[in-house]
Amino acid sequence: MTFAVNLAEIASLVGDPARANILSALMDGRALTATELAYAAGVTPQTTSGHLAKLTDARLLFAMRQGRHRYYRLASPLVAQMLESIMAVAVEGPPRYRPSSKLDEALKAARTCYNHLAGRLGVGIADALCERGHLVFAEEGGEVTPGGLAFMQEFGIDLAAARRRGRVFCRPCLDWSERRPHLGGALGAALATRCFDLGWLTRNRSGRALAITPAGRRGLAEAFGLSL
Amino acid sequence: MTFAVNLAEIASLVGDPARANILSALMDGRALTATELAYAAGVTPQTTSGHLAKLTDARLLFAMRQGRHRYYRLASPLVAQMLESIMAVAVEGPPRYRPSSKLDEALKAARTCYNHLAGRLGVGIADALCERGHLVFAEEGGEVTPGGLAFMQEFGIDLAAARRRGRVFCRPCLDWSERRPHLGGALGAALATRCFDLGWLTRNRSGRALAITPAGRRGLAEAFGLSL
């Protein structure tokens, strides 16, 4: 049962609260320093250092030195996908007492998921795209229609660059707060990037929650018919 | 950080070797008794009982009494998907010494993945379907073409019943041994069931590995052009 051994090994790495916090903080695809992660994990830097070493050894994280800092990021989209799928199970979990903090509320509204948009915003955009026939999620995996490609192009997305990334182009990604799919993959990432470039969305400092700017409010309403 | 707490909670449940063995044994979607799972986990029934209680409390497993037996199965396809995604990360993992046992070899050749086909067999079938234009996995999620639907119908699959299941109809599922997608979702399950019904495949006792019958060898060659 060598496979199950590996299964347990990876899962137990995620299974520690401090490490789960670290991974969770990296879910937006950014790279953070060891000290920042120590703060996110809620333990001392020494302890964090040990955790980071374990996660890096297991190839869940990738570290790059830059001066006297060490930036850590998730090793691959596969890792982000794994964390998402665990989240999806976790929120379905036992009917426990679940006090929803203000932070959680912000996360539910709009956040990044690895590098694409999630939360009510992400699902809303996906819904709008589906409704207009730009995207088909219906019963199968997901596909962009020719009309959808044209729409994306006009929206300012470099489709050729997105395809070149080597990642899955269009992936439905189960949103753990909305329990419905939003747009992932390279296209989802490109769409998110474009929204940032347009100044429609800004990252909350130290968090995955996103804020929608006034311009974003207008733009999203016009482009996708969203009223937020 | 209430979300990360749940993340760690679920992951740590999977992170114990005994429990990972249990979950792994249930990955084929069947329901097994506590004693069978004790054997699979490699621990005594008492210990297993404790593990099963934890997994059931967390809604990873679902238990149903039947006489003096208690049958346990995965609580939902979501759980199976989570386990798959952890596996996917695990096999990409560190370049450790990985002795491939005979059992592993059998698993790599053909196995069930929750309730559809995986391993070289599963990937081979998916490839054949793609090659003939019955299925499109290329860059996006995955979709069955009209021709594919007709093929499935002719193959003896009740498409209406498959659609009614409430599950995703056609899902690409990353094969952790082949590292390429095979056919999952309700359609994948229906296809697997049909192969069993035709007597092409038989389950290995106490395991997810599958054996291909002589009739199966002929049938798979004829229907999908597979030479195994």
Add this chain to the structure above:
DNA sequence: ACGACAGTACGGCCGCCGCCGAAATATTCA
């Protein structure tokens, strides 16, 4: 060169949790 800061080893403490043996409860079969 020196101090400040980021990050990393080392050592010891402590608590959680998995493990089993023994025994209790439940259900079937004779």
Add this chain to the structure above:
DNA sequence: TGAATATTTCGGCGGCGGCCGTACTGTCGT
């Protein structure tokens, strides 16, 4: 009813592993 089997509960043992304090190695700025 009584024996057999399936499963659970309880109690105690043992070890792994996370935690921090202390101390060491780099790297930057002045």
